[in-house]
Each structure stands twice: as structure tokens, then as C-alpha cells.
Amino acid sequence: MKKVLYILLFFVTSISYSQSLNDYKYAIVSSKFDFLKEKDQYRLNTLTKLLMEKYGFIAYFDNDILPSEVAESDCKKVFVEVKSNGNLFVTKLTVVLKDCKNAEVFTSVEGKSREKELKVAYNQALREAFSSFDKLEYKYSGNDNRISNVNNDVKVPIVNQKLFAKPLGENLFQLLTNDTDIPNLILTIAKTNNPSIFIVEEAMRSGVVYKNNNEWIFDYYENEKFVSEKLNIVNL
Numbered sequence: 606m607k608k609v610l611y612i613l614l615f616f617v618t619s620i621s622y623s624q625s626l627n628d629y630k631y632a633i634v635s636s637k638f639d640f641l642k643e644k645d646q647y648r649l650n651t652l653t654k655l656l657m658e659k660y661g662f663i664a665y666f667d668n669d670i671l672p673s674e675v676a677e678s679d680c681k682k683v684f685v686e687v688k689s690n691g692n693l694f695v696t697k698l699t700v701v702l703k704d705c706k707n708a709e710v711f712t713s714v715e716g717k718s719r720e721k722e723l724k725v726a727y728n729q730a731l732r733e734a735f736s737s738f739d740k741l742e743y744k745y746s747g748n749d750n751r752i753s754n755v756n757n758d759v760k761v762p763i764v765n766q767k768l769f770a771k772p773l774g775e776n777l778f779q780l781l782t783n784d785t786d787i788p789n790l791i792l793t794i795a796k797t798n799n800p801s802i803f804i805v806e807e808a809m810r811s812g813v814v815y816k817n818n819n820e821w822i823f824d825y826y827e828n829e830k831f832v833s834e835k836l837n838i839v840n841l
Contacts, residue, residue, distance in 0.1 A: 627746040631675050631682040632662035640689035645774040647724040660738040670790055679705040695719050696726035700734045713737040770841040
């Protein structure tokens with residue numbers, strides 16, 4: 606009887622979470638979790654952002670320069686934290702989403718890993734915690750004028766548009782344009798072992814930024830069509 610009641614309660618709770626989460630369009634991910642010493646240590650914050658995007662949210666870090674629509678829409682945003690309750694023998698992580706009033710709107714299951722290497726353990730535990738999102742079937746309930754990390758007001762930059770690389774921690778950069786008083790976020794890119802090649806960290810488009818004969822090129826797929834464009838990056 607207890608097992609049946611537990612399953613019923615979990616089912617009802619999942620439905621209520623799903624209904625409330627559908628009211629939120631954006632996810633703001635902490636750039637540093639409290640239980641870690643550094644920003645994006647073990648790339649755990651980046652993985653969290655990518656997983657939020659995987660499940661349908663438009664995600665940003667809390668230290669990103671936000672498009673106006675996102676910055677002015679506090680009550681359309683959930684704020685994403687990851688909590689640790691592990692010990693020397695097991696890594697335990699929980700994903701917590703809060704609204705603009707700091708009230709919890711969703712708490713995931715506790716993801717666990719017994720791997721000794723922390724980078725592997727955190728990765729496994731976080732992915733297990735995010736398995737809770739499979740049951741939510743999240744879909745934003747409002748008008749879906751979706752934007753990605755690329756500002757909709759700015760199409761992929763043309764060659765004569767100067768871009769400035771702003772470091773985000775050790776491995777990430779934001780490519781920004783100063784064409785207006787408020788810089789527009791064009792792309793977020795991540796380092797590779799080759800200093801002339803960067804991976805594009807976006808949900809809506811996958812691609813690479815690389816240097817070819819002293820020119821920066823952005824190659825990506827959009828609607829299954831290959832696109833190659835030049836970028837004028839002045840400080841990368």
C-alpha cells in the first residue's frame with residue numbers, strides 16, 4: 606500500500622511541477638556552485654546549462670550579458686542551482702529550480718556516483734539527477750518567440766562587424782559586438798586543445814569557430830544546411 610501511495614504521490618507531484626514549469630521560458634544557471642571552489646569547475650556549470658537546453662529551456666549563465674527580453678522577464682525565468690550532499694565514498698547531486706521570489710518550483714531526484722575521479726563522478730551524478738526532467742515533458746506554455754544564445758536582433762555577424770571576446774572562466778568566451786550602447790551576445794565558444802579551434806556552445810546551432818589564413822571562420826548547420834561565415838574577432 607505504501608509503495609502504491611508513493612507512486613501516486615510522485616505522479617501527482619510530477620504533474621504539478623510540469624504545469625508550473627511550463628510557465629517559465631528561460632533558465633539562469635549559476636556560474637559557480639557553492640560546493641565547488643572555482644567557476645565552472647569540472648565544467649559542471651556548462652554541463653548543467655547544456656542539459657537545461659536539452660530539456661527545452663533557453664539557458665544563460667548568471668554572469669552573461671542578457672538580451673533585454675530576458676533581463677526584463679524575471680518571472681519567466683527559473684534560477685538553477687546544483688546542491689551536493691555527498692561524502693568521501695559517494696557523490697550526490699540534486700538540481701534545484703527557483704522562481705523570481707526565491708521559492709523552489711522543482712527539485713530533482715538525487716543523482717549518485719561512486720566513481721573516485723571527481724570529474725567523472727560529478728558528471729554521472731548530475732546526469733542521473735537530470736533524469737527527473739524526462740518525466741516532466743516540459744514545453745513553454747506562452748508565446749514561443751524563442752531566442753537562443755544568439756540575439757535575434759543580430760543575425761550571425763558579417764565580416765565588417767567587430768567582435769570582442771569576453772572570457773567566462775578558464776575555457777569559455779562570449780563573442781560580443783559593441784555596435785550599440787549595450788553589447789549584443791553573438792556566440793559562446795569553448796576552448797579546445799588547438800588554440801585556433803573553438804567549439805560553439807549553443808543549443809540551437811552546432812558548429813566550430815576556427816582560424817584559417819589569419820581569418821576566423823564560423824562553420825555550422827542550420828536547418829540541416831551547412832553555413833560558413835567569416836567573423837571579425839579583434840582580440841582572441
